[in-house]
Amino acid sequence: MKPVKNKSIIPGFGLSFGLTITILSLVVLLPLCSLVVFTLKLTPSEFLYTITRPRVLSGYRVSILTALAASLVNAVMGLVMAWVLVRYEFPGKKIIDGIIELPFALPTAVAGISLTHLTTTNGWVGKIFYERFGIRIAYTRLGITIALIFIGIPFVVRSVQPVLEKVDLQYEEAAMILGADRRTTFLRVIFPEILPSLISGFTLAFARSIGEYGSVVFIAGNTPYETEIAPLLIMSELQEFDYTAATSIALVMLAIAFVILSVNAVLQSIVSRRVSGLA
Amino acid sequence: MKLRNNSGPAKWILILLVSIFLAVFLILPLVYILMTALGRGLGVYRAAVTDPYAVKALLLTLRATLWAVAVNTLFGIAAAWCLTKYAFRGKKIISTLIDLPVTVSPIIAGLIYVLTFGRQSFLYPILDSRGIQIIFAVPGIILATIFVTFPFISRELIPVLTAQGTDEEEAAALMGAGTWTIFRRVTFPHIKWALLYGIVLCTARAMGEFGAVSVLSGHLRGKTNTLPLYIELLYQGYDFTGAFAASSLLVIMAVIVLILRIFLEHRGKKELDLHK
16 A cells, blocks of 8 residues: 655644544444455355345335335425525524424434324324225335335435525526516526535435335334335344345345435536536 | 515415424424323333333443444544545545445444354454454444444534634644644634534434344343334334333433534534634
8 A cells, every 4th residue: 555645734644544544444444344255255146046036126126116205205395495494584494494303313213113103093193094095104105105204304405405595596586587487487597506406415315215224114014025125124134144145135225325326426417517508 | 685575475385384294294203202101191101211121221322322422523533634634645535435334224234244243254253262242242232333423523523624724723833733732722622513513413313223233232131222222122012101201212312402403503603603
């Protein structure tokens, strides 16, 4: 390895760099390396056999579909919440702004059992839906989606809010003076400005939702092929000490997360180029 | 301003929509926990939260949280200082690795620690011969907690230190101040609110971590059960009052965190404005 050179006159480089690398190696690099080492020991046939089992494929499908549905709801509601918080003044605004962060502060398992109890067929909310519309929420994919909406709420708001705050009102005024109605102004002037942040908030929520476990495991009911999510499959393989299968399923999940984050990076560059008029 | 005021009915419809959405998704579950916890009277509640196993679970959770906060504070300060005050190659890789733990599923976080310290790992014979057990024991729980909260403090410090630049530290160094003096007298005053904020976020996440800890815990009541795992155990045993009573402790923690967050953000902004 090349020696790390540093010309700054501020002392303490060795100490801080050493501490950073030591702790980083122990906490992140070492486990990551053992994942790589273990992966290299997997044979392709073992790997393919595990990840193409119908139950595993169904787990991926359930995870992706529910995460997608929840993130779409959060994208729309997140945009509305960001808009309300930035553009309007009203009593209780500070409280709403604070409450949005709750899913980050409340432990996922606690949220999970509470949402489950509320949405079973004799829970406060579940009862209404079951008796009026015949819809079951807990122990169905709808239930999983509800839990994922809960944990994903802050992502889109916190991503769009700061960008929307910086959008210059002059452009909107100009558009309105030039005769655009409010819808056109929003769609053609404001929306393109906040689109990159909306996409990245959506992506973060989506990536988080796919891996979520604590809040989902209670409400899902975990019926194979129906409401069994991929992280739960990893968990059950681990409980049977089948590390090969657990690692194989996990590798595909890591690949999915990587693809999601890469698509986001590509979209960001396309959208920002279009907004700045280079494309 | 005109644009803000002429959106009469739309404004209130949107505010109402947001309020209903947040009331149903966030407030209702919170209220439900507290009501179920207290539903069978204060006596039952008190018995549930002072159950020796509940107290042990709480103590283990606090222990893991303290470790996570201590390690991540040390790491956060070192990493933020190192990444913002000096120029060297490989910064991008280091910051990607720091952020990695929050992008992987908690279950996968648990899995990679099992692969590292489990029976099939090359480290296992070495550790085993010294009688050190990591997975399915307390050290595993502590490691998992450190892992899932890893970037929380450095991520709060890096933007503050980047904005502050290096001029003040350089001046102090030229005047002969040592590392510790520079940090304590020059850098620390800038980052204290951000640091406190990071610690609050780290504490909240550490106390509530479920997935990763669940993989690494041996699920032994009174030994390797953290509070969230204890809640799961009660819930699966149909002791709902007990589960929600134990949950209420974490709800109180979450509410305190939210209040602290608002306060610290306010203080942090004030500080930033003073420097402008």
